[in-house]
Amino acid sequence: MDPRAVVESMLRPDLRGRTAYGAPQLDVPVALNTNENSYPVPDAVVAAMTRAVEEAARGLNRYPDREFVRLREALAGYLSRSGTTVSADQVWAGNGSNEVLLHLLQAFGGPGRTALGFTPAYSMHPIITTTTGTAWVDGMRGGADAGRFDLDADGTVAQVLEHRPDVVFLCSPNNPTGTALGLDVVEAVHDATGGLVVVDEAYAEFARPGTPSALTLLQGRPRLVVTRTMSKAFALAGGRLGYLAADPALADALRLVRMPYHLSTPTQAVALAALSYADLMLETVGVVKDQRDRIVDALTTMGLDPVPSDANFVLFGGLADSHETWRALLDRGVLVRDVGIPHYLRVTAGTPEETTAFLDALAALVPTHVGAAS
Template sequence: MTGLADLPLREELRGRSPYGAPQRDVAVRLNTNENAHPVPAEVVDAVAEAVRAELAGLNRYPDRDAVALRAALADYLGHGLGVDQVWAANGSNEVQQQLLQAFAGPGRAALGFGPAYSMHPLLALGTGTRWIGATRGADFDLTPAHAAAQVAAHRPDVVLVCAPNNPTGTALAPATLAAILDAAPGIVVVDEAYAEFARAGQRSALELLPGRPRLVVTRTMSKAFGFAGGRLGYLAADAAVVEAVQLVRLPYHLSTLTQAAGRAALAHRAALLGTVEAVKEQRDRIVATLRRRGHPVADSDANFVLFGVAGDQARVWERLVARGVLVRDVGLAGWLRVTAGTPAETDAFLGALEEIA
């Protein structure tokens, strides 16, 4: 049987594994930062109706520029954004891939501050972009001086920074983003996949877009909207950035059905986003409970919590799985990440961890 070793694979891909979280058949799955609450019935009906209305026309290609969907996304984001400043694709990963295709690639470099979203260096690898792994502080913080110094030292073509950060949940201070923008010679991409879960007082990078044509904010409907299966991500930026990604996007990359489902979901966003406060309540409950028990816990503005454990985190992960609870081992020694789920799922996680801690 032919294996990868027998194929003329690019050398930099040899020995690598596809991205993905380990899946186990357990009762409580809190490892992929999904919204644990099901899509409300009214949204199910609206999406079904919208998709059904398109079925007879599937012999035709979709709107290759997804104008109606982008208009709906601009309306949701606000901040005076127009349709020409918004772009959409199959998840924010594809949006970020398109940004790297347009502004990075062979002979260019992208920089991120680790520990951060593990897909970013893989996107760089896939686009032939040199990846520069910058660092955060000991408490996963990112100060303006530390961030700017690393950007200035490497002068990357693209900077990718998560706000809040994944896997730590750490917020990005406006002063730090401003310092990165001042130091960066190229594009700065702020990945706001979890922005809707931020605690009161946290500000979005969307506020800084006017007058900053090299700033891009990416978001997703997978998390707060509970629409992960819909695979819809988007960006907000200067209109020239949207023109740039249109140069590299595949033709008709967003299907007619995805566009219809996305528009229907956005039209019912109040119902979909109605679970955000419930998720934040469970997140804060996890943080408070684990700290009370003596676990180190990173401050979180996302729908997950990074917490410290004694000993080998891989062993703790296995013992939690044995008790029917799946969390994420993100490869940080002594740390695990848990998604904030339903109250019952939080009960199961906290109970299982207490048994083995």
């Protein structure tokens, strides 16, 4: 018997026929498809990480600090720099923000429960939801008082009231659109549901001045969670460290579902070293934002339709065939992301040289690839 058929027959029915998450990992001159920070970790931080891991290696015969106390304190200190005080007992962390989201769904989702997100949004939200046996509902963006990729309070609350979810996912800035969310929407959704409200702020450090964070809403709202990551602004995608801020009671509940000693000693050491150099690690954020805005301006001049972005990427439309354009860019050594929205592609804001390579390649294609109304 075909082994694949045997395995398929044993799979949970809700997982049969599904495909795994997988952004292309191709060896190309210009990789701008996964919203990584194109700048390497600074030498001074590399040295600090190396010393920290070397010291930690001597104790690898012992389990890591299960409560990752120093790391939670450092993360709380970093978040508090924004002006909203966050304490260590409000912080939880995992191996990337995806594991943090998994913990939330393991604790507050599950069979018989429902999660609601608003498409298009982060593609891992429904995937992680499904793996926990939680039902997923695709909400929609837009509305009478919102643009195509925005959410307004009335339209969002109407969907919450219709589906009565146990978990609601909001993204600000949103992936793949780059659009930020007004706090009025977060407050309205929180007031409309008795369930968990998760605001995914993976790209918060790239937001334009004046863009509010849901961290300011945590006080007095024990059902509200704000997730962050060190993968983007901290240029630590390979370090796999995501975290959240919430009421201490909610953070404590996640201990019920985490694996024992889930954050390794080297992971904690690397993250602590990066946080001790936070200002240096974040120096490239301004440069990336400049390239993001440069992309928006240049694509507008080309006659395309970029979405104004508060993230480190730009979603742009106006393409006759988005997959054909994706392939043509790849043929020119530039890898961007086909996010499955007809006539749109997403490009990460990289170094000035990478941005130039992307814009030059796209400009050569525009005469024959533009053609769809946005």
